[in-house]
Amino acid sequence: MKGLAPLFLGIFGTFAFSWVGLTVIPNWQIGSLNPQSDEEGTEIYPRPQSGMFARGGHVYAANGCVYCHSQQVRADYIADDIERKWGNRRSAPRDYIFERPVFLGKMRMGQDLANIGARAPAPEESPAPASAAALPAPAQAASPSSGTPPATAPGTSPASAGSPNASPPPGQRTGIASPSPGQMANATPGGSSPAAPSAQTPSAPWPIQTAGLPPMYSAAWHHVHLYAPRSINPDSNMPAYRFLYEKRRIAGERSAEALQLSGSDAPPQGWEVVPTYDAKCVVAYLMGLNQSHPLKDVRSAGGAPATGGASPPAVQGASPAPAAGGSPAAPK
Amino acid sequence: MNTTGIPLKDPAVSAAAGDTEQLERAYIDASTRVPVLMFYTSAIAWLIVGTVLAMVVSFKLHSPDLLSGISFITWGRLRPAHMNVMVYGWASMAGMGTAVWLMARLCRVTLRFPLLLAAGAVFWNVGVLIGVGAILLGDSTGFQWLEFPRYVAVILFVAYTLMASWAVLMFRYRRGDQIYITQWYLLGAFLWFPWLYAAGQLMLFVVPVQGVLQSAVTWWYANNLLFLWFGAIALGTAYYMIPKVIGRPVYSYHLATIGFWTYALFSSWTGMTRLVDGPFPAWMITASIAATILTMIPVATVGLNHHLTMQGYFPLMRYSPTLRFTVFGAMSYTVFSIIGVLISLRSVASYVNFTQVSIAYTHLGLYAFFTMTIFGSMYYIVPRLVGREWRYGSLIKLHFWASAYGIGLMTLMLLAGGFLQGANLENPGLPFSESIESVLPYLRGRSLAGILLTVSHFIFAYHFGLMLLGLGRTSTVPTFLNPVEAETSGGH
Numbered sequence: 001m002k003g004l005a006p007l008f009l010g011i012f013g014t015f016a017f018s019w020v021g022l023t024v025i026p027n028w029q030i031g032s033l034n035p036q037s038d039e040e041g042t043e044i045y046p047r048p049q050s051g052m053f054a055r056g057g058h059v060y061a062a063n064g065c066v067y068c069h070s071q072q073v074r075a076d077y078i079a080d081d082i083e084r085k086w087g088n089r090r091s092a093p094r095d096y097i098f099e100r101p102v103f104l105g106k107m108r109m110g111q112d113l114a115n116i117g118a119r120a121p122a123p124e125e126s127p128a129p130a131s132a133a134a135l136p137a138p139a140q141a142a143s144p145s146s147g148t149p150p151a152t153a154p155g156t157s158p159a160s161a162g163s164p165n166a167s168p169p170p171g172q173r174t175g176i177a178s179p180s181p182g183q184m185a186n187a188t189p190g191g192s193s194p195a196a197p198s199a200q201t202p203s204a205p206w207p208i209q210t211a212g213l214p215p216m217y218s219a220a221w222h223h224v225h226l227y228a229p230r231s232i233n234p235d236s237n238m239p240a241y242r243f244l245y246e247k248r249r250i251a252g253e254r255s256a257e258a259l260q261l262s263g264s265d266a267p268p269q270g271w272e273v274v275p276t277y278d279a280k281c282v283v284a285y286l287m288g289l290n291q292s293h294p295l296k297d298v299r300s301a302g303g304a305p306a307t308g309g310a311s312p313p314a315v316q317g318a319s320p321a322p323a324a325g326g327s328p329a330a331p332k
Numbered sequence: 333m334n335t336t337g338i339p340l341k342d343p344a345v346s347a348a349a350g351d352t353e354q355l356e357r358a359y360i361d362a363s364t365r366v367p368v369l370m371f372y373t374s375a376i377a378w379l380i381v382g383t384v385l386a387m388v389v390s391f392k393l394h395s396p397d398l399l400s401g402i403s404f405i406t407w408g409r410l411r412p413a414h415m416n417v418m419v420y421g422w423a424s425m426a427g428m429g430t431a432v433w434l435m436a437r438l439c440r441v442t443l444r445f446p447l448l449l450a451a452g453a454v455f456w457n458v459g460v461l462i463g464v465g466a467i468l469l470g471d472s473t474g475f476q477w478l479e480f481p482r483y484v485a486v487i488l489f490v491a492y493t494l495m496a497s498w499a500v501l502m503f504r505y506r507r508g509d510q511i512y513i514t515q516w517y518l519l520g521a522f523l524w525f526p527w528l529y530a531a532g533q534l535m536l537f538v539v540p541v542q543g544v545l546q547s548a549v550t551w552w553y554a555n556n557l558l559f560l561w562f563g564a565i566a567l568g569t570a571y572y573m574i575p576k577v578i579g580r581p582v583y584s585y586h587l588a589t590i591g592f593w594t595y596a597l598f599s600s601w602t603g604m605t606r607l608v609d610g611p612f613p614a615w616m617i618t619a620s621i622a623a624t625i626l627t628m629i630p631v632a633t634v635g636l637n638h639h640l641t642m643q644g645y646f647p648l649m650r651y652s653p654t655l656r657f658t659v660f661g662a663m664s665y666t667v668f669s670i671i672g673v674l675i676s677l678r679s680v681a682s683y684v685n686f687t688q689v690s691i692a693y694t695h696l697g698l699y700a701f702f703t704m705t706i707f708g709s710m711y712y713i714v715p716r717l718v719g720r721e722w723r724y725g726s727l728i729k730l731h732f733w734a735s736a737y738g739i740g741l742m743t744l745m746l747l748a749g750g751f752l753q754g755a756n757l758e759n760p761g762l763p764f765s766e767s768i769e770s771v772l773p774y775l776r777g778r779s780l781a782g783i784l785l786t787v788s789h790f791i792f793a794y795h796f797g798l799m800l801l802g803l804g805r806t807s808t809v810p811t812f813l814n815p816v817e818a819e820t821s822g823g824h
Binding site for chain 1: 392393394396397400401402403406407408409411412470471472473474475476511516519520523524527528531535536540541542543544545546547548549552556560593596597600601603604606607609610611612613616619620678682685686687688690691757758759760764765767768769771772
């Protein structure tokens with residue numbers, strides 16, 4: 001090869017091509033998504049999370065949870081993530097707009113955590129009727145429009161699923177798309193509160209647990225699990241994160257936060273194990289991971305229990321909204 | 333000089349000219365001694381650190397209570413520490429050492445501005461050291477392959493700028509018009525890396541992109557680091573070492589040109605295959621899958637070119653350590669790429685996406701392909717820097733076989749275990765824990781492979797240490813793996 005100019009230009013050109021193609025253009029397409037909300041602006045998802053959630057995310061990063069746990073639910077026609085009850089719909093870009101860093105993950109030596117917060121047992125009052133109604137609404141609404149994959153602008157939801165009329169308003173931004181009335185009943189899963197109003201609570205799709213331990217996926221359960229994973233599941237190969245906990249002598253009364261440990265993991269008489277602030281943050285983070293809220297971009301999956309009639313609509317394997325962003329390369 | 337521009341060993345007929353060339357080359361080699369040995373020594377030190385970390389990581393994965401409960405040696409910190417030591421400590425520094433030496437040789441000038449390189453090497457070591465410390469102390473960024481915190485990225489970037497500017501300056505002062513194939517790859521690598529690193533840092537930390545795009549940028553960066561930085565250095569090295577050792581020009585320049593440009597064009601688009609079926613616009617993933625399939629073009633052309641160059645000379649692998657390692661690396665490039673295509677296909681990826689298969693893939697690229705090629709180049713270069721030949725042919729042989737069996741076993745274990753894990757994962761009838769149970773025996777097998785690799789690295793480090801201390805053989809004949817029969821000339 002003679003001549004330096006072609007070499008340098010080629011080296012630069014190939015790099016620039018890939019940079020623009022795989023990062024800049026996607027950034028135009030899905031780089032500034034807004035939360036979706038209804039007309040009144042009361043039902044906003046997702047919401048920015050609390051400070052404890054953010055700090056918990058850093059604890060999650062620092063201790064390498066991402067190397068074993070993914071946080072993405074794949075569509076039901078691709079994989080059985082939904083059948084494993086890791087979510088009630090596939091994950092979409094909009095679910096992650098406030099996540100930083102984002103932990104999509106590349107490994108499942110542990111369970112997927114995208115909806116670990118949604119799996120927490122419901123708090124005292126049951127949100128049953130309202131939230132149960134919320135789930136099927138978009139799924140049903142999606143089916144009439146499924147034959148016409150929207151060829152509208154990126155970020156426009158397919159068929160703006162919640163809308164009662166089947167024809168999608170062209171060009172309408174999701175952020176202001178009209179929702180179904182049913183969705184509004186759902187409480188917001190914001191903050192680090194464990195009040196995650198899983199739409200699925202009524203039928204208890206996730207195993208509710210077991211003697212001698214806190215209810216599965218509750219905050220107290222997470223603490224015990226982080227401190228002594230094999231006390232909960234003898235086959236677990238998760239490392240114990242004991243350094244996130246403090247073993248101390250009980251001064252006066254036993255702390256309300258103290259872990260309910262049993263067997264060889266239990267501290268000696270007169271001692272207790274309490275979470276450090278980092279441990280509380282990482283549990284707050286886990287409890288805040290919740291993608292159960294319906295997204296207009298994505299139809300919720302069939303397997304929705306409790307209320308029948310939400311059988312998988314015949315969407316022809318179409319990818320969710322962003323894929324419709326006008327790429328001829330979209331598969332299938 | 334023949335038309336290929338590669339400084340081949342001249343035939344004995346032109347003895348006088350040969351002497352000048354030899355002398356000139358000796359001068360150039362001598363001028364590279366300090367910087368290249370600096371890079372190599374640091375790289376091998378990092379290799380040993382990374383190997384020890386790897387062993388602990390591997391054992392902890394199937395025995396989670398081993399050394400547990402201490403924050404800075406918890407599995408989730410050791411794993412990124414191991415990864416970053418290997419990527420930025422071992423592979424990058426070793427690759428730069430080889431690249432620097434090749435650059436000086438191919439520009440046919442004595443090395444200028446050694447201080448730029450020395451300073452770069454020092455800064456780079458400091459950066460990696462602080463970065464690994466930060467990861468162990470819990471200051472990881474959480475982005476895979478970019479776990480080093482921002483302040484470390486600044487140090488690395490400064491170090492790198494020094495080295496890249498050296499490369500461009502050297503190139504500026506080169507003699508001769510011809511730019512040999514190796515130089516395309518090396519120039520590419522030297523220029524791609526800073527852009528890549530800067531783009532990654534910029535889009536993740538300075539002007540962070542939103543949501544899932546962080547993952548897209550991370551994997552775009554990671555795959556490009558693998559291909560455009562490590563892959564380019566390794567391919568460039570192979571293009572030099574194979575013809576050099578067998579004393580024969582590269583079979584076809586045209587094939588090489590096609591191979592280079594298709595490699596640059598397609599492999600840079602493969603990043604999103606790590607995120608198949610993820611929450612992304614489908615076109616991004618499809619484009620990456622298509623690009624991955626198209627990387628078969630450079631694989632075929634490069635493979636064919638090497639094969640036709642080697643044709644009739646394969647028996648030399650019996651003697652020359654350099655050739656044996658390099659050919660192993662070049663063949664692994666083909667295997668690595670084919671497996672990359674297979675696991676990127678949607679139908680396969682839905683099974684193996686979240687399994688040990690991706691670990692196997694990364695190790696194939698970084699170890700079987702890159703590291704083995706670089707080992708080969710070290711066996712060639714180090715004697716020319718220290719003026720001694722490798723002391724024990726047997727140790728080189730041991731190094732080779734331990735490495736080859738180690739990485740082979742490791743890949744097999746991770747691939748087989750990963751496929752099983754994926755099949756169980758995609759069988760909703762089985763509980764999740766079943767998928768973990770099924771992969772554990774394979775992870776124990778991987779630890780076994782890790783022991784082999786550990787042995788091989790310690791042997792190599794010991795041997796290199798002897799060379800560094802001047803305890804190599806004084807001889808005019810290079811160290812061969814097997815005694816050379818009467819008339820076999822062979823290279824070294």
